Amino acid sequence: MIATEDWTPADKLTLEPSAMTVVKSIKGCYALTAGPGAGKTEMLAQRADFLLRTQTCRYPKRILAISFKTDASGNLRDRVIRRCGHELATRFDSFTFHAFAKKIIDRFRPILIGLDALDSDYKIGEARVHRKQITFSDLVPFAISILESSDMVRNIIKNTYTDVFLDEFQDCTNLQYKLIQLAFLGTNARIVSVGDSKQRIMGWAGALEGIFKTYADDFSATPLRLYLNFRSKPRLLRLQNEIIRVLEPESVMPEGSLDGEEGKILIECFTDAQAEAVFIAGQIQNWLEVEHIPAYEIAILISKQIDLYAHCLMDELNRLNIPFRNEQQLQDLSNEPITQLLVDFVLCIYSEHEPKSWIKLHEKIATFDDIDHSSVTLKISSYIQKESKSYRQSKDYSNWWENIRFLLKTLKAKRLITLSPSYESVDYLKQLVLEFKQELESILSLEVDLIEALIRFSGDNAIRLLTIHKSKGLEFDSVIMMAIEKEIFFGKERDERCAFFVGASRAKRQLLLTHTNSRSRPNNHSGRWNVNRAPYHEFLNYCRLVQ
Template sequence: MISTDDWTPADSLILEPSAMTVVTSTEGCYALTAGPGAGKTEMLAQRADFLLRTQTCRYPKRILAISFKTDASGNLRDRVIKRCGHELATRFDSFTFHAFAKKIIDRFRLILTGHDALDSDYKIGEVRVHRKQITFGELVPFAISILESSDMVRNIIKNTYTDVFLDEFQDCTNLQYKLIKLAFLGTNARIVSVGDSKQRIMGWAGALEGVFKTYADDFSATPLRLYLNFRSKPRLLRLQNEIIRVLEPESVMPDGSFDGEEGEILIESFTDAQAEAVFLAGQIQNWLEVEHVPAHEVAILISKQVDLYAHCLMDELNRLNIPFRNEQQLQDLSSEPISQLLIDFLLCIYGEYEPKSWIELNEKISIFDDFDQSNVAFKIGSYIQKESKAYKQSKDHSNWWDNVYFLLEILETKRLIMLSPSYESIDHLSQLIIKLKQELESILSLESNLINALIRFSGDNAIRLLTIHKSKGLEFDTVIMMAVEKEIFFGKEYDERCAFFVGVSRAKRRLLLTHTDSRNRPPNSKRWSINRTPYDEFLSYCRLVQ
């Protein structure tokens, strides 16, 4: 243990004053807003380090972190482990809202009675089956019902967690906020919410308007703001500042805050989608082969409907043998712990030298050995050694799924469910494994080399195509934003402006925007406009700082 006065940020990082105030606070709640690239996740990891290493969160109390996406939850957990080590991090619980709700249901389901009663082996599925199955969307309402019914449950939660982190809080829905209020309003829990109202792009999913102010009023939270952006080059920061000038004038940084000419902003127009695709594929090939930009540092963002808008570009990328990942299909699946486990296992067998995969695989299976002293790590290691030797002799990877099946059999369900609370639904876990097999088979139909297919799936060496919504929390050296056109940004003006801000702020060094005069109707499209109109407002921000 160290004293609060002696604590310094892990890895000697320098935090701006507002961040340091939140990180080292020993009482009260905070509502922290910050722009993209301001290091919100890192700030939360540093706060966890402070709370645990100074015993401000005293043993056996715990810290609860709630995120909106599985990958964000895992990223925060990994950062906390990196900052304060595995032992202290065992008292850090990082969940999505639905995983937290399921934890409440699993522990206190007997409180549910009548129509809401659930058996101990209940599952999560597509439809509601009395006692046997609930839908994914019912997890939060069922948890709310438990908290509303039981003072005992609320007291148990209150006595478990001294601190709560709420990440990407601008996207909190009415029901999710109700869950937080029921669990922690009126307690001594120190709550830190972080987010950015300019990135509130989940309105379609019920994100609560003005949630930061509501939370600050309800929990007497102190509002603070982070301004520094550690991601983008000056020219890109000036672009973001111009959009902030319209979105939130009081948050505009003063002139001179982003001096320097580093960074590149390009606007390209085309007659049609085919000409756009040929140009972009050629540019990407040049970036990869001439500039040596890593493939995973290039992203193509589209407001919505990636399959429809990027089908010409994907054909061109395939023609040039440029690997890419359609994140609309793969991002959620590739971020699942079961997928990461199986991919690392296969890379250890078939890869030439995969130290990262070895380390991550050993970290996961060591948890299983601690669980039941079964020495599965030794058995898996021996199997990898045998299969790897056989592959080097035969160069035949046709049995790759047989090897996956061996791993699943030796680990068994009792261990696999330790990877994620959602895997307690065996149907859900089985569906993920089947979907992983289908996706890898699909990639192998385009890419015959298994290692390249595995890397393409994991995104380590592939261009990424994704919606703006899926890009939240990510960053890339080079970002292409396709179709900056009225016909795709057709929602509420403020919401679309926020979405555009999220997209451009993913770029660290280079941003390329495109629009076309026409886009032929792709197969399976429903609502589609062939003639196209550039979104002049969005493009004007870029022209101001080019």
């Protein structure tokens, strides 16, 4: 145990005064707003370290963290483990909203009655089947129903968690907020919500406007703001600041923090999409071969409809043999816990230097409560050693799929479904495994080395091609934003301005914006399409102001 006054941030990190206030708070709730690159996730990890190592969260009480995406939830959990170790981190529960809701349903299912009643072996599928199956979107409403019906359940949750973290809170929906209210309003739980209203780009999915003020009023939370951005170079910070002046003037970064000429912003206009594609592919080739920027540090962002806007570019990248990942197809698949498990297992067999993969595989197995971890781990470890030895002798990896089938058979579906609430639909789980097989086979048709193919699937050695929405929470050395045009940013003005802000703030060192005078209709696309294009002058002018 460490005395609260003796605690210092793990890894000797320096935190902003407002961040340190939140991290070391022992009472009350906070609404912390912070822009991109402010270290919101790291701040939460440091707070967990403080609460656990000082016993401010006293055993056997727990900490609950709720994120919006599975990968964000896993990232926070991993950071907490690195900060305070496995033993203390066992009292840190990191869930998505849907995973937290399912935990409530599984534990208190008998409270559901009538049309909402569920059998103990209920599944999650595409349609409601009385007692037998609910849909993924039913999870939060069913959990709300349980909390509304039972004081006992609310008391159990109250007595379980002393602290709650709410990440990316600007995207919270009405039902998600109701779940939080029912579980924690009127309790002594210390709640910290973090997010950035300037990155509220999920309005189409029901994200509540003004959620931070609503939460601060309801929970008597103290509002605080982080201003510093530790991600981007000064010229890029000044660009972000110009957008902030319009979106949220009170959040403008202090001028002294923007000094310096580091960072690069370029704007290029082209006659058509083919000329744009040739230039971008050439620029990327230069970054890779001359500037030696790692491929995973380069991203191409498009507001929406990647396949319609980037088909010329993808052809050009293939022509130059530049590996890339179309994240519209792959990001969700590569972030699935089941595919990460399979990648780590295969890497353990076929790569000679993958201790991290073995550690992650072992940690995943340790989460399965109904197995003898020692015997299962030994069985899998012996299999890996045997297959690895065989591969070193033959250099033949053609049986990689048979190896995966061994792992799936050993762990069994009833254990694998615990990796994610959505895997309660065994058909969905099988579909993901099949998609992984098909995608890896597709990559292997272009990349003969299995390890390189796995790295490309995981995005570790490939250019990332993704929508602005998918880029949220990520960062790259060099970012290209294509099609800065009125015809693609056609939503509500503020929503599109927020989207542009999110995209521009992904870049750490350099940002390239492109637009064209015309874009030919893509083949086999019969929907609305504008051939003639108009630049989005507002967004381009932000850049010209700081060039």
